[in-house]
């Protein structure tokens with residue numbers, strides 16, 4: 894039974910492309926998760942002791958409870 898030589902190129906090409914798409918997908922998810930957790934900064938209000946987060950990397954964030962400006966909690 895003769896096999897079309899084209900299959901020797903098409904099948905490995907399809908496998909390589911599938912692998913590359915899978916790798917890109919995994920990389921995208923990992924990058925997205927890392928960026929999401931990195932951008933969220935934890936703040937602790939010195940006035941009412943409330944702990945809150947802000948997605949922006951700002952030096953000061955306003956407390957949603959009392960409105961006081963707070964510095965971020967140092968990263969552990």
Ligand SMILES: [Zn+2]
Pocket residue numbers: 938939940941942943956957958959960961
């Ligand atoms: Zn507060």
